[in-house]
Amino acid sequence: MAHFTKDPFLLTPFGKNVYLRSTVGIKTESYTLAGATVPAQIIDGVGGQKSIQPGTIMAKITSGPDAGKIGPYQASGTAEVQTVTPSGTISGGTYTLALNGQVTSNIAYNATAATIQLALEALNNVVPGDLVVTGGPLSAGVVTITFYGNYIGDAPQVAVNTTNLTGSSQAAVAATGTPGVVGAADGRQTATNIVGILDTFLPWQTMERDVEVAVVYECTAVLGWCFQLNAAGVFITATNATALAMRPGADGSNASKLAIGWA
Helix, strand or coil, X not given: CCCXXXXXXXXXXXXXXXXXXXXXXXXXXXEEECHHHXXXXXXXXXXXXXXXXXXXXXXXCCCCCCCCCEXXXXXXXXXXXXXXXXXXXXXXXXXXXXXXCXXXXXXXXXXXXXXXXXXXXXXXXXXXXXXXXXXXXXXCCCEEEEECHHHCCCCCCCEEECCCEECCCCCEEEEEEECCECCECCCCCCHHHEEEEECCCECCHHHXXXXXXXXXXXXXXXXXXXXXXCCCCCEEECCXXXXXXXXXXXXXXXXXXXXXXXX
């Protein structure tokens, strides 16, 4: 007898995703999928759910505790941009910047971007390459701090202390202009680490453990039916750039291991 579920207990129907244009000439290889790389999702109002479909582009993990395993191919992090904006006229004195509890030495009111960057790089929690300062000096306009390196993604908020500045108004406000996104940093963000397309349907298993899966490295697939993760860890349709990296001969390092044709 048929069974029907009525509101408010409707469940989202799902099944195994189809991503192949043809089932002829498919070649697969076995890998261990790291469960930790599958993002948690909200399904039917319940958080912490994990489901990963066939057609997901997979890449090798090259660093961290899951090195040697694979996970969904994911974009790398994006840089966060923060600004320090003066208010009124600043005509003298000094100010300091603080990052994650560390405070710079006094910075002159008319210090250039290069000098401000050196003051930040002198902090114990910053190394060269972690940030780039542009704009300023603070007495003339906005100072912009863009975070890279160890701070790629969601960087801590910079704080500014203007007590020792002089002028008609010595105030300045630090704010986030463009929030960063963490992205992948374990090798899955590198196109040359792509190993193929997931062929195993895992509707819940990665919530509990790593799983042995089949990955297709030779086939004809439909790009619009395949997935990858964006920097925020959300499944999106695989991009043209990803398809190009997986096409035979498009990338010298992939030509010998991948033979993915796209329809």
